[in-house]
Amino acid sequence: MEGVGQPAKMKCLEGPHLKQGPAKSCVSLAPEKELVSASQLEEEEENEEGEDDLDPDPDLAPDPEEEEEEEDEKDLGDPAVLSAVHNTQRGGLSSPGIKIPDVLGMSPTSLHFLWQTLDYLSPVLFRPKFPSANSPACHFGHQLLLPDPSLFCSLPTSWPPKFSLPSHLTQLHPQHQRLLQLQQHSRMQSPPAKKPWSQQPDPYANLMTRKEKDWVIKVQMVQLQSENPRLDDYYYQKYYQKLEKKQADDELLGRKNKVESLKLVTPYIQKAEAYESVVRIEGSLGQVAVSTCFSPRRAIDAVPHGTQEQEAGAASSQRLQVLHHIEKMFLQLLEIEEGQKDGPPEPCYSEQQSNQVEKLFLALKTQEQNNLEEAADGFLQVLSVRKGKALVARMLPFLPQNQAVSLLLAITHHLPLLVRRDVTDQALQMLFKPLDRCISHLTFHELLQGLQGLTLLAPGSSERPVTVVLQNQFGISLLYALLSHGEQLVSLDSSLEKSNSDYTTWTDMVVLIAWEIAQMPTASLAEPLTFPSNLLPLFCHHVDKQLVQQLEARMELAWIY
Amino acid sequence: RSFFLPPEKHLVLLRDGRTLIGFLRSIDQFANLVLHQTVERIHVGKKYGDIPRGIFVVRGENVVLLGEIDLEKESDTPLQQVSIEEILEEQRVEQQTRLEAEKLKVQALKDRGLSLPRADTLDEY
Numbered sequence: 001m002e003g004v005g006q007p008a009k010m011k012c013l014e015g016p017h018l019k020q021g022p023a024k025s026c027v028s029l030a031p032e033k034e035l036v037s038a039s040q041l042e043e044e045e046e047n048e049e050g051e052d053d054l055d056p057d058p059d060l061a062p063d064p065e066e067e068e069e070e071e072d073e074k075d076l077g078d079p080a081v082l083s084a085v086h087n088t089q090r091g092g093l094s095s096p097g098i099k100i101p102d103v104l105g106m107s108p109t110s111l112h113f114l115w116q117t118l119d120y121l122s123p124v125l126f127r128p129k130f131p132s133a134n135s136p137a138c139h140f141g142h143q144l145l146l147p148d149p150s151l152f153c154s155l156p157t158s159w160p161p162k163f164s165l166p167s168h169l170t171q172l173h174p175q176h177q178r179l180l181q182l183q184q185h186s187r188m189q190s191p192p193a194k195k196p197w198s199q200q201p202d203p204y205a206n207l208m209t210r211k212e213k214d215w216v217i218k219v220q221m222v223q224l225q226s227e228n229p230r231l232d233d234y235y236y237q238k239y240y241q242k243l244e245k246k247q248a249d250d251e252l253l254g255r256k257n258k259v260e261s262l263k264l265v266t267p268y269i270q271k272a273e274a275y276e277s278v279v280r281i282e283g284s285l286g287q288v289a290v291s292t293c294f295s296p297r298r299a300i301d302a303v304p305h306g307t308q309e310q311e312a313g314a315a316s317s318q319r320l321q322v323l324h325h326i327e328k329m330f331l332q333l334l335e336i337e338e339g340q341k342d343g344p345p346e347p348c349y350s351e352q353q354s355n356q357v358e359k360l361f362l363a364l365k366t367q368e369q370n371n372l373e374e375a376a377d378g379f380l381q382v383l384s385v386r387k388g389k390a391l392v393a394r395m396l397p398f399l400p401q402n403q404a405v406s407l408l409l410a411i412t413h414h415l416p417l418l419v420r421r422d423v424t425d426q427a428l429q430m431l432f433k434p435l436d437r438c439i440s441h442l443t444f445h446e447l448l449q450g451l452q453g454l455t456l457l458a459p460g461s462s463e464r465p466v467t468v469v470l471q472n473q474f475g476i477s478l479l480y481a482l483l484s485h486g487e488q489l490v491s492l493d494s495s496l497e498k499s500n501s502d503y504t505t506w507t508d509m510v511v512l513i514a515w516e517i518a519q520m521p522t523a524s525l526a527e528p529l530t531f532p533s534n535l536l537p538l539f540c541h542h543v544d545k546q547l548v549q550q551l552e553a554r555m556e557l558a559w560i561y
Numbered sequence: 562r563s564f565f566l567p568p569e570k571h572l573v574l575l576r577d578g579r580t581l582i583g584f585l586r587s588i589d590q591f592a593n594l595v596l597h598q599t600v601e602r603i604h605v606g607k608k609y610g611d612i613p614r615g616i617f618v619v620r621g622e623n624v625v626l627l628g629e630i631d632l633e634k635e636s637d638t639p640l641q642q643v644s645i646e647e648i649l650e651e652q653r654v655e656q657q658t659r660l661e662a663e664k665l666k667v668q669a670l671k672d673r674g675l676s677l678p679r680a681d682t683l684d685e686y
Binding site: 202204205207208216219220296 | 567568584586587588589590591595597
């Protein structure tokens with residue numbers, strides 16, 4: 001019974017029966033007879049309480065017979081006391097011979113009240129100041145303690161019961177548990193200092209017994225148990241992981257290491273066997289609403305009628321379709337990421353994962369369009385939505401290079417359009433990092449294809465795409481990355497210079513871009529996310545000195561801004 | 562001398578927007594609550610007023626959230642407590658201005674051929 005038996009940790013857990021030292025107070029030493037008798041009283045009172053729905057807690061101490069054997073022990077450990085109390089609730093005691101001693105001068109009802117509140121064993125928060133608790137015998141009948149049942153009451157503050165959660169029932173994240181403990185400690189330490197405690201007992205405290213509370217908590221906790229908490233309870237887990245990490249970082253910085261991290265407690269209770277969602281009673285029509293702990297108010301299943309609403313051409317419906325599509329793909333992506341577990345996303349190793357990725361890519365690229373044009377269009381529509389950008393950004397690391405390249409090329413070919421559509425979201429930046437990685441593996445030919453999309457004049461427009469691109473942060477970063485990679489390829493492989501057509505194209509493009517940059521007013525030049533160091537040398541190779549100087553001025557100035 | 566911890570006060574927010582403050586005496590797995598010595602607190606701007614209500618039994622489905630009130634910090638508030646009559650009057654005034662604004666909005670939308678779903682049915686979505 002981990003929850004209750006933590007007197008060591010809880011400073012205020014000074015229930016007389018729990019203290020083992022010399023400061024033992026009256027009740028505990030009262031020969032165990034007391035306990036038994038009082039419990040018997042309680043048994044009479046509480047027999048009518050409905051305990052039928054509760055399983056006997058498996059980790060509660062012994063059954064009645066054993067309990068009586070322990071009677072003679074002077075030292076009551078927690079389990080014995082617990083069992084005394086709880087056994088009464090089970091109506092398990094059978095000790096009719098013991099009468100309530102009259103010695104105490106207490107009426108049975110007040111004794112009962114005493115025990116009822118003792119029910120509430122865990123966070124016992126009272127601090128009885130027993131001035132002379134040392135000599136037990138004399139305090140019998142001492143008006144200080146026993147006749148004053150109010151001493152033991154007023155314990156509603158374990159609401160929600162923080163410490164007393166039986167360990168086998170709870171599955172709190174260790175960080176969460178630690179927090180709760182801290183809260184409780186601080187609560188217990190501060191009140192005596194600050195708030196004047198009331199003099200009157202709270203007669204309504206503990207209307208719910210310990211067991212009842214535990215039961216409710218158990219019901220709620222069982223619902224939380226899952227095979228896959230990372231998936232089912234994502235936010236809770238992530239929050240406490242983050243908290244833990246932060247604390248670990250703090251500790252690294254100098255704060256003393258307070259606690260070792262605990263292992264997550266695995267659930268003790270087996271989840272109830274699959275409940276039947278639909279209960280059919282023979283001979284009756286329809287379904288019956290069955291109330292279980294998973295669905296206390298279950299509605300009868302209504303058969304869904306899927307109506308396909310065809311609204312051709314409606315802009316809103318098309319947007320809805322795109323959004324819907326993005327959601328479906330996101331689910332696939334989440335599955336893939338989940339399969340990856342911890343660690344950076346890599347192109348997958350397992351076959352199952354490869355299949356998943358393949359499916360996702362196809363979903364993205366083709367979107368059930370036969371026409372290539374429309375397919376590209378679909379892809380662009382996905383990219384026009386913020387969530388779509390996030391989807392692609394997270395998906396890219398999983399894709400094999402050739403597929404990633406095709407996406408990259410689609411993006412560069414339609415970059416001005418994407419930039420225009422990104423005005424509200426300003427979210428293209430999230431694509432930069434994965435694309436940059438892809439770029440670093442491009443072949444020269446692919447690179448040229450990418451750049452060509454940017455330099456060619458679109459039909460019906462006097463402006464080259466580059467102009468628009470240079471004014472956008474994502475665009476310019478992408479452009480610089482491409483140029484930088486090209487320069488790297490050329491400098492590493494001198495044979496490229498020999499393949500004339502490609503190389504000429506390359507130099508032409510570089511010159512063109514350089515010229516465009518020089519033409520652009522510095523204020524319009526966007527600041528790139530990264531500035532590759534080999535760009536200026538690149539331009540030096542291909543353009544005249546004057547232009548280079550202009551470029552230098554512009555690029556560096558723009559960068560500083 | 563003997564000391565007792567004062568019982569904890571809880572604050573419950575209901576789905577209809579009411580705020581109840583009282584001592585939580587009993588719960589069950591549906592979050593049905595029994596509140597003792599409950600007070601309904603109405604907030605308007607920086608003012609608030611408490612209406613004593615006695616014992617409340619709240620059906621779980623109507624509970625939005627429930628929290629514990631730190632008794633020490635309770636008195637530490639920038640809000641000003643006023644009488645019940647005053648707060649009810651303030652509430653009425655606030656409601657009225659809101660309704661009028663709403664009416665204008667609905668009219669403007671109607672002029673453009675649009676309509677808002679009714680607020681009381683929104684809850685189901």
